[in-house]
Amino acid sequence: MNHKSCGDRAGEGFRPSFTLLAEDEATSARRGKLSLFHGEVNTPAFMPVGTYGTVKAMTPEEVEGLGAEIILGNTYHLYLRPGHELIRDMGGLHEFMNWRRPILTDSGGYQVFSLNELRKITEEGVTFQSHLDGSRHMLTPERVVEIEEALGSDVMMVLDECPPHPSSREYLERSLALTNRWALRSLDARRRPELALFAILQGGMDPELRARAASELCGQPFDGFAIGGLSVGEGQELMLKTLEATTPHMPRSRPRYLMGVGTPSDIVEAVARGVDMFDCVLPTRNARNGMFFTSKGKIAIKLARFERDELPPDEGCGCYTCRNYSRAYIRHLFRTREILASRLITGHNLYYYQSLMKRIRAALEAGTFPAFLNDFRAGQEVLQ
Ligand SMILES: [Zn+2]
Known part of the structure; x- marks a missing residue:
């Protein structure tokens, strides 16, 4: 195979970019092209989920043949098993799983919060017990970027806290402030600028907090911005309302990724509200x-x-x-x-x-x- 491997020197000069090709006049929908280390992704795009480094039941060739230009891997799961160092030593996640196109890795924050009851959040990061063997681990924003760079992910997601729905305004506000501080630390931790780094906008269903998330993060040099904390049981109507309170505050020139969404109807409606990327x-x-x-x-x-x-x-x-x-x-x-x-x-x-x-x-x-x-x-x- 002639794909670029993790340590490819060709990566030294490459920088991820996003080109807007068309914008709908009646809605906020956009047609774009995302240029990543392992190739181009046409947007709006749907990313099949390959949590453990495999899209379940399909070979990579089949996934590509079905039209996917990018897939998802999960940092939390791959960190625990088989371990990012093993994957790095095997040539990176692309080489390991035989997928030559781009990969986006979820930071693992969502899994830490959803799979671990004994987690503890501090300013430094989050401590948790493995759901596999009970061993204790700590993920910090810096550690997550280090793991994602070892995997060789084309799009790395920052560590964030995904607050449960519903949460009190006080909790959401505190959580958002921490998530935003973590995002800035992730930027500082990046060592491989050829790999894109996306921030995650949180803020629950509160329009004011969503606008705050955008105003605090969207001026920073992230390659793209995700909208997190949606599709958590709030229903489609409230999800779309929250989107409408978020995307207008996001820069036109960067890709927008709605995490973990959704049904065909959710996707079409979110595209109309200005979203470019999806996974579910x-x-x-x-x-x-x-x-x-x-x-x-x-x-x-x-x-x-x-x-x-x-x-x-x-x-x-x-x-x-x-x-x-x-x-x-x-x-x-x-x-x-x-x-x-x-x-x-x-x-x-x-x-x-x-x-x-x-x-x-x-x-x-x-x-x-x-x-x-x-x-x-x-x-x-x-x-x-
Ligand atoms: Zn069919």
């Missing part, structure tokens, strides 16, 4: 639970009504699964717990998400995004 476990996790995302809504393949259904999972879909297999056969595979069921459904779901992003980008290029948005919303209403 839904298409892959739900696939393993037998759920197809289709142009006509969600399908639970286990239902008895598909027992003798000769149709493909999503009529009109051009993916490998839909071109070759019936609902009845995949239902049979799922009921007999065959591995192939996970592979076929994951393949379709990722294809569906990537083709949705392609249609969004094409509409933005053609100047027809408002019509696309109306059609999409109308199609969703029929389903629900």
Whole structure:
């Protein structure tokens, strides 16, 4: 393979950049191109989640073939197992997992807060016990950047605190101030400027705190800005309202990443509000639970009504699964717990998400995004 490896000297002069190619006049939607160390990413983009250095059930070649230009890895999980030093010694995460395009790594903050009850947050960082063996660890903003640089991540996320929803205003304010101080420390800790570093805007559902997060961080030399702390059970309406209170305060010239979101409808609505990048476990996790995302809504393949259904999972879909297999056969595979069921459904779901992003980008290029948005919303209403 001819991809750049972790210690490639070609990286010395490279700097990540973002180019805005088109902006919709009626909404805040944008079409852009993100240039990263391991290649270009067309935005709006959906990033399949590969927490442990694998998009579950798919080979890297298959993920690329489905249209993904960037995938996600998780710093917390890879740090605990197999360890970032091992991955660095194996040539970096790209080499280790045989993925040649860009990788974004989540900082692990979210996992520390969601998987560890015994965590302790101080100004210095967060101390926690491994959910694997109970061993004690400390992650600081500096340590997280060091781990992400060892992995060779194209987009490194800063360590942040993701407050639970709902939280009191006092808690949110204190937490935001700490998250912002940690973000500035992360900038200072960076040693590899060829790898992008994104800050994370927090502030709960409070519009004033969201604006404060943007005003304190968006003037800093981060390569992009993420919106964190959404899709935490607040519901789509409040999530979109919070987005509307956030994106107008973010710089036009930098990519905007909405973390952990979401359903096809969440993505389309967030694009209309100015978001460029997304990641979510839904298409892959739900696939393993037998759920197809289709142009006509969600399908639970286990239902008895598909027992003798000769149709493909999503009529009109051009993916490998839909071109070759019936609902009845995949239902049979799922009921007999065959591995192939996970592979076929994951393949379709990722294809569906990537083709949705392609249609969004094409509409933005053609100047027809408002019509696309109306059609999409109308199609969703029929389903629900
Ligand atoms: Zn399909």
